[in-house]
Amino acid sequence: MAEAPAVPLPDHEDATTRHLVRVAGWAVMLLGGVIGVLLMFDDPVQPARVALNLVAGLVGGSALWLARQQRWTQAAHLLVWGVWVSVSLVAARNGGVNGPNLLNYPVIIVLAGWLLGARATLTLVGLTALLFLGFIWADIQGMFKPVQVANRVAGAVYLAGILVLTAAATLLSRRNYMSRVQEAQQTATNLAASEAALRKLLRAVEQSPESIVITDLKEDIEYVNDAFVRRTGYERDEVVGKASADYSSNGLAPAQRDGLRATLARGESWAGEQVNRRKDGAEIAEAVVVAPIRQPDGHISHYVELKQDVTERKRAAQEIHRLAHFDSLTSLPNRFTLMERLSALQGRAGRPPTTQHALLLLDLDRFTTFNDARGSEMGDRLLCAVALRLSEILPPQGLLVRVAGDEFAVVLHGLGADASLAGRRALAFAEKLQTALLRPLHLQDNGTEEAQLGASVGITLYPQSANDVAHDALRRAGTALHRAKQAGGGRAAFFEQGMGEAAEQRFRVERELRQAIGAGELRLYLQSQVDVLGQITGAEVLVRWQHPRDGLVAPGVFIPVAEESDLIVSLGGWVLSHACALLAQPLFQERRLRLSVNLSARQFRQAGFVPQLRAMLAASGADPRLLTLEVTEGLVIDDFDDAVAKMGELAALGVDMSLDDFGTGYSSLAYLKRLPIQEIKIDRSFVRDAPTNADDGVLVEGILSVARHFGLRVVAEGVETRDQADFLSQRAPDIVYQGYLFGRPEPDTDWLARAALVGTATVEDEG
The missing domain is CATH 3.30.70.270 (Reverse transcriptase/Diguanylate cyclase domain)
Incomplete structure (x- = not known):
């Protein structure tokens, strides 16, 4: 036999209905069973009545069994219709329409209303009405005989059960009514919260700084927010109902639009950039995300466009690229x-x-x-x-x-x-x-x-x-x-390849020289300066580099490299500091020997050069009157006023200034008369050929004449032969010689030891 189709119970009544099924099942089973047993003892000659009451009890028990199997719909139908049939048969047996029989049907109708729903209840009421009409007609025809209640106890139990079941149904109905009231109140609260959330969402969408556009599946615009109106210049009534491609996404290239539609057709979101156009034709760079809007059942009903204005960001990126490139x-x-x-x-x-x-x-x-x-x-x-x-x-x-x-x-x-x-x-x-x-x-x-x-x-x-x-x-x-x-x-x-090798050599020299200054690899050398009698009057300070790997490095290798970099300042500072320490030794103080130190242009132009020198002299205890600083004509001419000012400060300290390589540069007498110098040095190129070349001889005589006129000492560099020395002494008896004829550069310790023993320089062998 096919099972009756299940009627789903309403969700909000599910718990109450199940409870009512249990209560009604127990009541029917107990009433039917108890009354049936009582009738068996009192009226054994009426087996039909006994059987009907026992059947009612069986119906209640079966409904309970179905309830335990979680088959609530089948249990409700069996309970209602089984009891209705049983009660109707008992009513027919007991004389049709009378008081006790009528008490059953209100309870059944209430149960049907709560257990089976409106349609089943109306069906049951209709059948009950037809049954009552049949009972009335049968009673008019005299088909029913008066029936006396044979067992008063059974009747009392029956009536009590009817009252209990009615009261239970009423209480459960009231309970369910209150639950409905609470559910209605909760629903109203939820609806209010949902409405507030929707209003909040609407305000967020309306007030969003980014453009939001909603289109239908045909890509016609249904909604735009305020940001879209402000950004594009279009009013809402100008774009709503129009194609998005004409207003909202008119900057998409055909290939981009094809890719957008293919992505949306797969139910996915699309992201990209477009250069959209405002109503006035101006361009707006936008980062766009287009996403499908799904309904609760999953089907796509609309598309939403979320657009961020990236015009300034793109402009900034272009500016950064321009600045970088x-x-x-x-x-x-x-x-x-x-x-x-x-x-x-x-x-x-x-x-x-x-x-x-x-x-x-x-x-x-x-x-x-x-x-x-x-x-x-x-x-x-x-x-x-x-x-x-x-x-x-x-x-x-x-x-x-x-x-x-x-x-x-x-x-x-x-x-x-x-x-x-x-x-x-x-x-x-x-x-x-x-x-x-x-x-x-x-x-x-x-x-x-x-x-x-x-x-x-x-x-x-x-x-x-x-x-x-x-x-x-x-x-x-x-x-x-x-x-x-x-x-x-x-x-x-x-x-040329040799140029590269020379550059690498200069780089290596610069790197190693930078380390050498602090590593104690530099050495002071002195070359004697003597008068016409051969007496030592002082020396010029020179520097040599004692390389740990290459040995003694010639100054022509590292001095040009130092002059091309900032190392010449550090190197010159090292030489000047050690020269001051040398001047402080007793030999120089007692014999009033002078030391000459070459200054580089960078070193001399430093803003703090004079204070630095003053500090060196004070720290060493050297007599500044024994120090001569040599500068070139080019250094003076490049910034004449600054050079004159610094020379004046040095003269105030007692330091003498010497113009080195005189005659090879500008040699302007106008400059010379304004310079606070005490000495000039004749370049070796004039000294070399002065005895044999008339032109060089005339130039040397002119330089000596200028020196006498300005009262300057004269030092002749590069004196290597006796003829050169005699030529110079005949024209300037107070001239000072410096050259190989009177001594080569030697370590400061050797020079000091020799100068302490003798006061006369050793004349080198001319051969």
């Missing part, structure tokens, strides 16, 4: 771009180059002088004019870069596999650059300001090997440029 003054690519281009031209590592490129470094000659004389603003204009002039002659595939200051770089592409031919082409272009810059450069729009500067160029080919890299190429070009500048400027120089 381009020069802010000339708008040319910068050094970073140069290195990127050279790296791109390197080719595959480990493979020989198939074509040659060229790197040219260009440096303006005398730009520093122009900038100092005309000011930084005109200097900037000059650099911009140079950039424009060089851009005009740049090949289509070339790259022009401002490296730094007045230094530019040009990369020439694809000059061929033949290195010799590529070199000639690069050199020809370098000459073209120099010629272009020799034409006047206009610095004002009206043409009233012009400048004309030459340029030095360093050239190297790239790549020169399979392992050649950008930094090596830049180093080679820099070395070649340095050589061109040293040659006098206005030249183009190619890098």
